[in-house]
Amino acid sequence: MTFLLRVNKHEAPPDRFDRRLLPAMMLSSALNPVNSSIISVSLVPIGVAFGASASETAWLVSALYLATAVGQPVVGRLVDLYGPRWIYLGGTMLAGLAGLLGVLAPQFWVLVLARVVLGFGTCAGYPASMYLIRSEADRTGKGSPAGVLTALAVANQTVTVIGPTLGGLLIHVGGWRTTFAVNIPLALACLVLGARRIPKVVVAQRSTLSSLDFPGIGLFTGMLVALLIFLMKPQVAHWYLPVIALLTGIGLIIREMRIAQPFLDVRVLGGNLPLVATFLRNLLACMVLYCYLYGFTQWLEQGRGLSAAGAGLVLLPMSLTAIGVSTLTGRRPEIRAKLLVGSLGQVLVAVVLLTLHSGSAIWLLVVGSMIMGIPQGLNTLANQNALYLQADPTRIGSSAGLLRTSTYFGAIGAAAAGGAFLSSGSSGAGLPSLAGFMLVSSVALVLLTTLDRSLARLGRSQ
Template sequence: MSVRSRWLLISVGLGVLLNPLNSSMISVAIARLQYVFSLDFTSVSWVIFSFYLASAIAQPIMGKASDLFGRKKIFLTGLVVAFVGSLLAPLSPSFGWLIVFRIVQSIGTSMMVAVGMAIVRIHITERQATALSVLSIFLSGAAAIGPFIGGVLLHWSDWPAIFFINIPFAVSSFLLAWKMIPEDERPASAAPRMSFRKWWVWIDVTGILLFTAGFIALLVGLLSVKSTGHASVVYVMLGLAGLAILAVFVRHSLKAATPFIPLRTFAKFPSMTWINVEFILVNILYYSLFFGLPSYLQTVRHVSEFHTGILMLSLGLCSLVASPIAGRWIDKSGPRPALLAAGILMTFGAVWMVTWNETSPVIGVCLTLAAFGIGNGLNNVGMQAALFRSSPKEMIGVASGVFMTSRYLGTILSSLLLGIVMGGTFNAEGFRLYGIILVVIALTLVFMSSRRREAGTLENP
């Protein structure tokens, strides 16, 4: 790989890591944000919801927009947007403004993730597989060490530091990307040729608005019912309205020429449907622990942010170590054994969670984190391999986009589950109930994996 290619890879890597880094650092800061803004856990969960919902919407949009405006322009614009969001978030006068700037930050980082892989594939032609694997390390490594970095920053400073830390990354990436990323071949004049109406249809703005409105209404309805402790008619109606809007979204997506989420793909390829359902469950399971455990440790076990970050580091590191091992195993034996092992490990970890109390030894926490971390590494590679085996070659691009949407949906649902079960405050009893729910989800994954054919589909009952 040439020197220029290495610097190009570094410039892109420094940009794309901002998305997983910011989605993971916040897990250690939830308890602190509750205290600072005098909120319950349900309310502060919106700092998680907003980031992932914005990412789920922004990434496919920006992928399409790069075809019109150019990948370099989208990447550089994303860095500027992320810089602005990271600079303004610590200055938020209220939690509402923090959510606004968190969304801005999510949109900016999503712009870079949406085009970063494509930039590497197009402009690094030698040892391309190595380059893509290095970029994946930027992504997965940032997610793995995010809670540790967040814990260190909170130990030495306060919650604004988890936003300010983005600024040197954004500036460095911008300066390098400005110089190292070649200009796009597509002329800039191509974008204005598309009329506003065609652009609206092509991006599927109607579908995006329906999906966003429906999902937010449903989340507010469900979370508010739990946090108030009674089924208010207003919140019930809001949740039902959200379901109705999502139903309209489904109908629209089935008819749209270029839908935001290509639901027709699911009907045409049922094996892909099952894989995405499993992937949603996998992410509910993993991110339930990822976001729930730090608050449990700090609120119930009174562990410091610094030590919480150190404990959470084992989760990400085990996932990183397991991924290359999973790759070799799956190449030899197919995805089924790895996915079955992942389900068993996560079941073991969830069962152990149920036995915890305020005086349980720390080694139990570490073993649970190791089980979930290894299981996540096996699942990430195994699910991707199963997707490729079940998807026609001409559908790989669409399948990968839907796959990422499933990841975000699982993450959002994990936070929703946390908010519903825990309500306003974290306590040992609520966390034990939460563990029982995770056991059920893990056993469901074991059952689905045990019935998987080698092609990636499930056997008929």
């Protein structure tokens, strides 16, 4: 390891994880999921306030996804190069400023800008947390701190659960601007916790700002932006977007293979196929999950005739089950077994969705929701733990960022699938097509997990 020398007045016990880091880690890594979920209940009142159409307010969602998908690995690389403290503090300051910008926004485009800034600001928490977990494991000499990794996963799942409920309460109390204002106290809390708890570090191979691979970052950004915009609304008329993504991707590979300190070390990724497989598994798992969250929720309201509140109650058992499953299985080292059970659970959910119709009993919907909670809890935790063990320790921040990027690719792919298959409106005729798409993706996840023999060794190495 080349990166960590702790500089702290009060050193933690040499053989135990410094649990004083946990509040700062959990709160900052949850900033992104809470802003991803809280906006769902804000879109309608924001559209009314500014006279914006549904297609326009959708950019409030897309702007955060784009900024986060691009920013996570970039900010993660900065964490690897400069340590977590200042990147963490700078990111939370951006999140607080974005909240203030949203509160004061006089026009709709300013809100979109606030969401972009918010996306970049919330990029720091997760890579910084994974960096700290790795550095604490090296300091204590105790490989994988399963309990800490579980706490991080459960914190993110819990925030995703309460996001829409919190948003609804805030809007009821103070209007839609409160869903932006909530970032101000959260950012202040992160700043205080970060300044007090996150240690200063000396990076043995610290780079100067001028040595950063800006051309590589630019090519990576161009590739992702072109691909993500196409996936948000795929059309034949937008054929040039995947072409741009392909050309910039080729340019990125050529560039990164020719320099000594690349932003994205394609040689390392090419030689670490198990890590690449983890990114792909995470993408597939998240695509199925978000198909359920976005598409199935839409069907519940349009095809099954439930209210928004009723649809939320149907989905609640999924989230509660996911938290319980993560908590119960978090300390167990098996990664392959968790992924197999999780992927098979998604297959089962897709089969259940194929049987549903407008008259399906509520209890059947609730049972399906509970089943979906099992893969949500297992897949998220297993992929996170796999990345922790597979990634190059000196690039743990950027690797964690890429894992989050694969999550957003899955979410955007799910949104595109929902738009394509559920365009038939209230008839609900598109649900079987969406369920079939989920089934194919789930089977692909089963096969990818089954064929990856490295996962068995990985579980034993924890």
